Amino acid sequence: MVVITQEQFDLLLDWLDPDRELAGKKYETIRAGLIRVFVSKGFNDAEDLADETINRVIIRLPEMKDTYEGAPVRFFHGVARNIIREALRRKEVATDDIVVSVEEKPVTGVERECLDKCLGLLPEEKSDLILDYYLYEGHDKIEHHKRMAEKLGISDGALRGRAHHIRKDLEEALKRMISQKTKMSRNSL
DSSP, rough: OOOOOHHHHHHHHHOOOHHHHHHHHHHHHHHHHHHHHHHHHOOTTTHHHHHHHHHHHHHHHHTTTTTSSSHHHHHHHHEEEEHHHHHHHHOOOOSSOOOOOOOOOOOOOHHHHHHHHHEEEHHHHHHHHHHTTSSOHHHHHHHHHHHHHHHHHHHHHHHHHHHHHHHHHHHHHHHHHHHHHHHEEEEEE
8 A cells, every 4th residue: 555645645635736725626636536536447446446536647647747738637547447447457347258359558657658748739629528538438438428428518429429529639649749859869879
């Protein structure tokens, strides 16, 4: 278990908002939202997972706070998605069938940094849509997409189309940025 110091927590609050009272409210809102996300995914330890998410953000904060662009809540949701994937891999399934799983290629530090920057470059409306679109899996995903489409006043197909275009643009921007970083690192050798 990671122990977070008061200094580290104060840095988080400063990142959320310079006004300490507003920062505290934002913190509580983010934590409550994370708990709802984990509960909706069926985790009975949602509060612990929300705290783990916050702790991971706090630990990464010194290295990324000056370069991160965008709303801090989006960063929390990205970390939460990773925790959900990790937790789902750990869940034991009682079955007589052979379970076949394909693990995704882990995201490297450079890729993660570039992805965060690319997400930060998107208009907030688009980055929120793409982050929310890929938040759930299975039946929860279907229901979530229906609610998203309803909220936006569009059809499920139109929502899929928007998400596809945003993801395509994001992937292209990510490839370009990683390529540039790779060239720069080769040139500095």
